[in-house]
Amino acid sequence: MKKLTDTQIQQKLNELKTWKLNSNHQIERQFEFKDFKESMLFVNLVAYLSEKLNHHPDILILWNKVRLSVSTHDAGGITDLDFKLATLIEENLTIKRI
C-alpha cells in the first residue's frame, strides 16, 4: 500500500469533508452520541467494519464522544486503505439509527 502525497490526502479530505488531518498525521473524525451506551454501540460497529477490512483505527472513547484516528503503520503514512475505512464507516453510520 503506497503512502499518499499531501496533495492527494487533501483532495480526498475535500471529498470526505467530515474527516480532518490531526497532529499525528492521521485522518480523524470525532462523533458525538447521546450517552456512553450509544458510543459503545458505535464502537462495536466500527470494530466489525475494521475487522472486515483488516485495518483498525485508533479509538478514543470519552463517554458520549468517540474519536477515530486512522493511518497505515506499515506505509508510515496515510494510504488509500485509510480512506477506504473512513468511507466504509461513513456509509454505515445510518445503521446506528435503526
Added chain:
Amino acid sequence: MKKLTDTQIQQKLNELKTWKLNSNHQIERQFEFKDFKESMLFVNLVAYLSEKLNHHPDILILWNKVRLSVSTHDAGGITDLDFKLATLIEENLTIKRI
C-alpha cells in the same frame, strides 16, 4: 463524592499497584492483548462494569492495547469512585481468560 488528597491517592495506588497517575491527573492502566478482537472483548467487559457503576473511564484502543484513564469530573479530581471502578475491573480481569 469528595476529592482525594495526593497522599490518599498515593496510598491507594500503592495497594492497587498496576495503576498509576497520568499527566492529566487521572488514574490509568494500560492493558495488552493478543489482537484487536481481544481488546474489543475487554473493552466491552469494561463498558458493562462501568455501566453497572454508572462511572465511565476514558478508553483508548490502539489495536492490541487498551488504555483506561479514570477521574471524577464532578469532583474535579480523583475520588473513591475512581478506585472502586479500577478495583472492579481488576477483580473481573480473569473473565477474559474463560
